[in-house]
Amino acid sequence: MRKKIALIGGGQIGQILAMLAAQREMGDIVILDIPELENPAKGKALDLMEMAPHGNYDANIIGTSDYKDIAGADVVIITAGKPRQAGMTREDLLAVNLQIIGAVANGVKQYAPKAFCLVVTNPLDAMVYAFYKMTGFPKSQVLGMAGTLDTARWRAFIAMELGVSVVDVAGTVLGGHGPDMVPLPRLTTVGGVPLAEIASKELIDKIVLRTREAGTEIVKLFGKGSAFFSPAWSAIVMAESYLKDKKRVLPACALCEGEYGVNGLFMGVPCLIGAKGLEKIYEIKLTEEENAQLQKTIGSVKKTVGETKL
Numbered sequence: 001m002r003k004k005i006a007l008i009g010g011g012q013i014g015q016i017l018a019m020l021a022a023q024r025e026m027g028d029i030v031i032l033d034i035p036e037l038e039n040p041a042k043g044k045a046l047d048l049m050e051m052a053p054h055g056n057y058d059a060n061i062i063g064t065s066d067y068k069d070i071a072g073a074d075v076v077i078i079t080a081g082k083p084r085q086a087g088m089t090r091e092d093l094l095a096v097n098l099q100i101i102g103a104v105a106n107g108v109k110q111y112a113p114k115a116f117c118l119v120v121t122n123p124l125d126a127m128v129y130a131f132y133k134m135t136g137f138p139k140s141q142v143l144g145m146a147g148t149l150d151t152a153r154w155r156a157f158i159a160m161e162l163g164v165s166v167v168d169v170a171g172t173v174l175g176g177h178g179p180d181m182v183p184l185p186r187l188t189t190v191g192g193v194p195l196a197e198i199a200s201k202e203l204i205d206k207i208v209l210r211t212r213e214a215g216t217e218i219v220k221l222f223g224k225g226s227a228f229f230s231p232a233w234s235a236i237v238m239a240e241s242y243l244k245d246k247k248r249v250l251p252a253c254a255l256c257e258g259e260y261g262v263n264g265l266f267m268g269v270p271c272l273i274g275a276k277g278l279e280k281i282y283e284i285k286l287t288e289e290e291n292a293q294l295q296k297t298i299g300s301v302k303k304t305v306g307e308t309k310l
């Protein structure tokens, strides 16, 4: 039997998720949106069914606003919520998206209680925490997608600056999904060569800054709405690691219980994702400077999560 992927939110990211999941034959796909947008969700699903003969995939794809249709889903990816507009911070979305996450948590808890759940809605660290609290799901079953994207941005900017293949750039970004996230130049390599040996400190600092502001750079260019191609791909990579038990080690927003000195908060950390969901969090021994940066991002995450009052 095919796996089932439920996409809660059929907007910009949701529709790209649906296309990628179909093309990669990850399973049957349900695009769920609010009742007012049920028809557009159905339309997107039908359009993707009609793309299948040339896309060369077999999948049953439907649009709906009824949670019954996600029953038994193996993976749930949540993008339901408002995106940022130019001039907004992610935190400006907290109140409105918290309500939406509440409705989503109820539906997923009732109809897909065993699903591996990925939250994408911003402000990410707070929304994944809220979803975890509201569903009561085990921590292995709930992750936030942010670090996978932040690391993709870090790798892309390095490749663009150095004129090397992005495939050979390896690295990680820790912490919250905000302007004080912590890219780790010390642990970044280009085909095994340490970044610091082939890039100046000035250039590295510039790339760190661009990575931290990458989401805002796109929001400014769009004027309306936020990035969607790269967030969708990042969530797909995480979902695939679960579905295929690939055991990839990806930076993701996971519940820390002692790791990095953090207790009870979701934060971006290197995660092993396999058939059991979150299977392991890797701890990195940080330098004093890296740790100081991490403490700053932990402070920001605590503040935003505190505002959920959960």
Ligand code: A3D
Binding pocket: 008, 009, 010, 011, 012, 013, 014, 032, 033, 034, 037, 079, 080, 081, 082, 083, 084, 093, 097, 100, 103, 104, 120, 121, 122, 124, 145, 146, 149, 177, 225, 226, 227, 228, 231
């Ligand atoms: P958008 O195109 O507006 O799509 C969101 C969809 O959610 C819309 O179709 C809404 O109708 C739908 N929706 C709203 N409420 C509900 C509900 N209760 N149930 C089901 N569906 C609902 O936004 P988008 O796809 O561009 O972005 C979605 C979210 O992802 C936003 O909160 C963004 O800020 C966030 N985002 C996160 C990242 C990260 O890296 C974490 C990156 C980019 C965007």
